[in-house]
Amino acid sequence: MSRLVVVSNRTADPRKAAAGGLAVAVKESLQQTGGLWFGWSGKLRDSESGTSGESDIKLQTVGNVQLATLDLTQEDHDTYYLGYSNKVLWPVFHYRLDLANFNVRFAAGYRRVNQLFARKLMSLLRPDDIIWVHDYHLIPLATELRALGCGNRIGFFLHIPMPPPLIMAAIPEHEWLMRSLFDYDLVGFQSEADVTHFAGYVESEAKADTLPGNRLRAFNRTLRVGAYPIGIDVDEFASLARSRDGVEMFGQIREEYSRRRLLLGVDRLDYSKGLPQRVHAFRELLAKYPENRNSATLIQIASPSREDVGAYDDLRVEMDSLCGAINGDYGELDWMPVRYIHRNVARKKLPGLYRASRVALVTPLRDGMNLVAKEFIAAQDPSDPGVLVLSRFAGAAEQLKEALLVNPYDTQGTALAIQRALTMSIEERTARHTALMQRIRQFDVHWWSSSFLADLSSTESSGDFRAVVSSSANLLN
Missing domain, CATH: 3.40.50.2000 (Glycogen Phosphorylase B;)
Structure with a gap:
């Protein structure tokens, strides 16, 4: 049986009560199946510490769940988390363009931390792991994993709203962000309205083709999408x-x-x-x-x-x-x-x-x-x-x-x-x-988790990214 690997901005102790909807839902999913939960520890470290200037992974086993966390530098926290995630993506995805701050330094930090997450996660992965990435902090994580040769099935779930196409297009890096989603095998949204907004974006901006089975074809890749409204226990x-x-x-x-x-x-x-x-x-x-x-x-x-x-x-x-x-x-x-x-x-x-x-x-x-x-x-x-x-x-x-x-x-x-x-x-x-x-x-939290993971397991990867990874590997060799 494949191991479930959950990746989110933050992890939480599965034994303790969680406050946010994401933490509650992920905890419920992992407690049922067991697996690995990877993310930021919530702690900041000195920028000079760690091997090669990078944070070491801290591992902790809690019941049938293994927690893997890493610390961030103050600069990474300020640009990736406070900056791009919460001053760009959060306001824009909630239709508040007036509150967005499109500082180019934020975008660079966001990419850098997603690359860091990918490098650290790769060392922990098994060939048959199923990877489930959560929320707006980690939109490009699959792209970074694919670039490192990851061939696992990877799903993504967006916990916040997906904005309409024209609002999404206000983000200077919007094409790169939406292209990154096509390196996943399955992308889930909270509502049918969110699915419509995403499909509308890739149809208008990337001339995507709509295929049977809730699939979209764009950027030379095929992606399955769906609405999976999250529930409670x-x-x-x-x-x-x-x-x-x-x-x-x-x-x-x-x-x-x-x-x-x-x-x-x-x-x-x-x-x-x-x-x-x-x-x-x-x-x-x-x-x-x-x-x-x-x-x-x-x-x-x-x-x-x-x-x-x-x-x-x-x-x-x-x-x-x-x-x-x-x-x-x-x-x-x-x-x-x-x-x-x-x-x-x-x-x-x-x-x-x-x-x-x-x-x-x-x-x-x-x-x-x-x-x-x-x-x-x-x-x-x-x-x-x-x-x-x-x-x-x-x-x-x-x-x-x-x-x-x-x-x-x-x-x-x-x-x-x-x-x-x-x-x-x-x-x-x-x-x-x-x-x-x-x-x-x-439609409780167990339905949410099982339906998403069942669809991810049954989704056929297009194979496009594997060809890209193979070509990149040959160039490196």
């Missing part, structure tokens, strides 16, 4: 709601807010999450539907995120101001309209918080999937469930059609949807929840 998350921490959190929140109806937002502090627009919509709710005053409370958790990027400092200041203004204008001695929490909340406590909330507000301006929406559904009491208000611009909206779908840019429309959620009958809430629960069970 529904039973595991539901069990967290019944655990001691979950029950204690549920009881604590219910007691403290016994006279209130809770609205909940759980996000990273990120400009893609639509947090200011959400707060404006809540203010509109209080202004237009005064019966919610002294009754509805918004708990907004905004976990710290990339605080060394300037745009996030501006967002934090804006959120502090908006939440303070609502509390000042509408608050009473015994009622604070918004409870704004800028810190991490332990994952084991979240199910109890979800379960105690009447409405979840998942209203990003753009999101690859957003697993908070699915976690909220899994944590509900099926006999008295809460209501999910979901942005139509989240990847989850393609699946979760029984949620109340909103345009987060439409403040009045979002306020109306929240009012509808707060006043919805138990019959309608139950019917919507039943349908949503069935869907997240059907």
